[in-house]
Amino acid sequence: xxxxxxxxxxxxxxxxxxxxxxxxxxxxxxLSLFWLGWAVAGMAVYFQFTDSVRGWTYPELLxxxxxxxxxxxxxxxxxxxxxxxITEYVRMGTLDFLLxxxxxxxxxxxxxxxxxxxWFDPLLGLGLAAAGVIASGRDITVTGVASGxxxxxxxxxxLYALSLALxxxxxxxxxxxGVDDLMFxxxxxxxxxxxLYSGVVRTALTIIPVAFLTTVPAQALLGRxxxxxxxxxxxxxxxxxxxxxxxxRLALRSYTGASA
Amino acid sequence: MLRTYPGxxxxxxxxxxxxxxxxxIWVIGGIxxxxxxxxxxxxxxxxxxxxxxxxxxxxxxYVAVTVVFQIVNTHVVWPWDRDLRxxxxxxxxxxxxxxxxxxxxxxxxxRLVTATGLVPLFVIAAVWxxxxxxxxxxxxxxxxxxxxxAGYGLAVAMAxxxxxxxxxxxxxxxxxxxxxxxxxxxxxxxxxxxxxxxxLRSLAVFSPFRSTLDFPVQLAMGxxxxxETLLGFAVTAVWLLVFVILHRLxxxxxxxxxxxxxx
Numbered sequence: 001x002x003x004x005x006x007x008x009x010x011x012x013x014x015x016x017x018x019x020x021x022x023x024x025x026x027x028x029x030x031l032s033l034f035w036l037g038w039a040v041a042g043m044a045v046y047f048q049f050t051d052s053v054r055g056w057t058y059p060e061l062l063x064x065x066x067x068x069x070x071x072x073x074x075x076x077x078x079x080x081x082x083x084x085x086i087t088e089y090v091r092m093g094t095l096d097f098l099l100x101x102x103x104x105x106x107x108x109x110x111x112x113x114x115x116x117x118x119w120f121d122p123l124l125g126l127g128l129a130a131a132g133v134i135a136s137g138r139d140i141t142v143t144g145v146a147s148g149x150x151x152x153x154x155x156x157x158x159l160y161a162l163s164l165a166l167x168x169x170x171x172x173x174x175x176x177x178g179v180d181d182l183m184f185x186x187x188x189x190x191x192x193x194x195x196l197y198s199g200v201v202r203t204a205l206t207i208i209p210v211a212f213l214t215t216v217p218a219q220a221l222l223g224r225x226x227x228x229x230x231x232x233x234x235x236x237x238x239x240x241x242x243x244x245x246x247x248x249r250l251a252l253r254s255y256t257g258a259s260a
Numbered sequence: 261m262l263r264t265y266p267g268x269x270x271x272x273x274x275x276x277x278x279x280x281x282x283x284x285i286w287v288i289g290g291i292x293x294x295x296x297x298x299x300x301x302x303x304x305x306x307x308x309x310x311x312x313x314x315x316x317x318x319x320x321x322y323v324a325v326t327v328v329f330q331i332v333n334t335h336v337v338w339p340w341d342r343d344l345r346x347x348x349x350x351x352x353x354x355x356x357x358x359x360x361x362x363x364x365x366x367x368x369x370x371r372l373v374t375a376t377g378l379v380p381l382f383v384i385a386a387v388w389x390x391x392x393x394x395x396x397x398x399x400x401x402x403x404x405x406x407x408x409x410a411g412y413g414l415a416v417a418m419a420x421x422x423x424x425x426x427x428x429x430x431x432x433x434x435x436x437x438x439x440x441x442x443x444x445x446x447x448x449x450x451x452x453x454x455x456x457x458x459x460l461r462s463l464a465v466f467s468p469f470r471s472t473l474d475f476p477v478q479l480a481m482g483x484x485x486x487x488e489t490l491l492g493f494a495v496t497a498v499w500l501l502v503f504v505i506l507h508r509l510x511x512x513x514x515x516x517x518x519x520x521x522x523x
Contacts, residue, residue: 027434038441045451046303049310053302185291192295196302201294 006103007111014081014114025117032073032120036128039065039191054195059135061192063222066129067152067214068191073121074156075187081113083163086176095255106248110164133221144221147230151217154237158212159183161240168244168251190214209236264357265365272369293329296450297322311455316391317481321452323392324477327382328408329449330374332415332472336367340423341433349518360511364416371412396482403489407476410496415472417503424507427514443467448474454483465491468499 019025043065047058056064086109089095098108129148133140167179189197190213194205205211212233219225300318304310313321340363343349352359385392396404422439426432444450445460447469456464464470475492478484484492 031434031437034438034441038444041445042450045456046299048455048457050303050307053299053306188291189295192299196298198298198301201298 003103003107006107010112011114015116018116028117029120032124036069036121036124039069040128054193056193056195057136059132060218060222062132062135063129063218064193064214065191066125066127066132067155067217067221068187069125069128070122070152071125071155071159071190071213072184072187073118073123073125074152075159075183076121077115077118078111078156079160079163079183080180081115082110083160083167084177084180085109085113086167086171088176090171090255099252105252106164106245109248110160129218129221136222138223140221141223144223147220147225148217150230151212151220151233154233155213155217157237158209158240159187161237161244162186162208165240165244165247168248171251186210187213193218212236265361268362268365269369269372272366273373275366276370276373293322293326293449300451313452313455316393319389319391320393320481321477323382323385324394324480325449325473327378328411328473328476330378331371331408332412334367334412334415334419335370336363336416336419337423337432337436339363339366340420341426341431341436344426344518345430353515360420360507363420367416394480394482396480400479400482404476404480407471407479407492407496410493410500411472411476414468414496414500414503417500417507418468421503421507421510424510424514427510427517443469446470447472448477452478454478466495468495468503471496471499 040062043058043061046053051057053061086095089098089109099105101108130140133144163179163183166182167176170179186208189205190210193215194202194211195215197205216225216229216233220229297318300310300313300322301315304313304315304318340349343352349359352362355362386394394401394404419436422436423432425435429435445456446453446464446467448464453461453464453470453474464474471492475484475496479489479492
């Protein structure tokens with residue numbers, strides 16, 4: 001409960017700060033729309049030559065693109081503004097302040113900030129995914145939406161856990177915005193369904209569970225998903241968040257403070 | 261001026277090298293062309309040769325695009341955009357060398373480091389993998405190299421000309437992204453230019469963007485006739501000239517207009 005109150009204070013603070021730049025707000029909305037159109041047009045190039053790629057038609061691929069915008073938008077609104085600052089906390093010594101606060105340190109580094117402009121991407125992505133489902137001649141079902149929402153939640157949790165774990169483990173060698181760039185590349189591979197990859201890349205993308213980011217939610221919304229995923233995805237999500245939390249605590253144990 | 265360049269370049273290279281681990285990750289960031297490759301490979305696997313492009317053609321094309329993209333994809337707009345708003349441009353104006361040379365040297369230094377890392381990987385891929393083939397003689401290979409350098413020059417000139425808009429709008433990053441995004445369709449990043457649908461294809465051939473990716477890569481793949489090669493170089497030269505002149509004109513007007521932020 002106390003954490004919810006804190007969250008409300010943090011986020012309304014971020015909101016107020018960013019609202020000072022109102023023109024940026026519209027510029028960002030336009031940019032989001034542009035990149036969405038860009039991705040939709042880019043995907044169309046392949047379909048001059050074929051009707052489906054590995055069993056995915058054009059509208060079905062657009063559902064994946066929609067989920068890609070959702071996931072990458074949520075990443076840049078929630079994960080990047082917080083976790084990419086970790087190096088700065090360590091370098092400036094502000095991590096010491098965070099640690100002495102009577103609040104869990106993982107909560108502080110993970111949810112202190114929120115980027116409000118990045119919410120256009122998830123909204124537009126949602127619209128594109130819905131449009132893709134309808135254009136593929138299917139109906140949007142309650143089961144589809146419910147499993148889609150659950151699976152997007154799992155996707156965000158997996159992405160967050162992966163970022164936090166990599167940053168905690170690698171903080172000595174790479175700055176946290178470096179890790180953030182790496183995560184960007186990983187998310188970038190989820191622009192297309194994992195079925196399109198083959199060989200070594202396919203193996204790599206199974207170890208880094210990229211399928212959970214966009215392919216699995218898109219399949220669920222299209223009503224052709226594997227029902228088992230509804231159990232597997234939450235297990236993977238919870239497991240990775242717990243693992244990341246352990247790695248964060250271990251990393252803190254070897255942290256000696258700014259003055260040491 | 262030519263005497264200061266080696267010093268500026270050394271500084272830029274040293275700066276880039278200070279963040280080595282960062283650089284590896286930054287190179288991984290060039291992953292986007294490879295995502296596009298996987299889609300084309302899926303299409304080629306199911307359809308056979310697509311408009312005359314085999315699996316091996318797509319692989320050779322995108323392996324080269326990945327490397328050339330890292331070289332030509334100049335970041336010169338970003339430090340400029342930042343300096344103009346932070347007022348740091350005022351300090352740069354005080355130096356004896358016109359500021360534009362600092363931005364160019366920084367960018368070239370960065371690219372030198374990236375190329376030193378990537379070009380050996382590229383050579384290994386070309387020698388090792390059967391699918392990666394550039395069946396051209398030394399003459400054409402040299403022309404392709406020249407085309408990459410000219411493409412980089414054009415990309416920088418274009419970005420710098422575009423960057424001058426910031427004198428009037430104080431912010432040019434977002435606008436440049438739109439320009440770059442539109443260009444990605446014409447440059448050969450999204451698809452080899454010969455696979456674009458018709459009005460776009462002709463537009464691409466005469467656009468400045470194609471000189472930066474598709475032209476050098478297809479030249480190295482031995483897919484261009486003598487006339488097409490000549491046209492490619494002519495288009496590159498004309499646009500290079502246009503953007504250099506445009507940059508100088510806009511600079512002269514803009515710098516008079518410039519009032520340091522906070523000054």
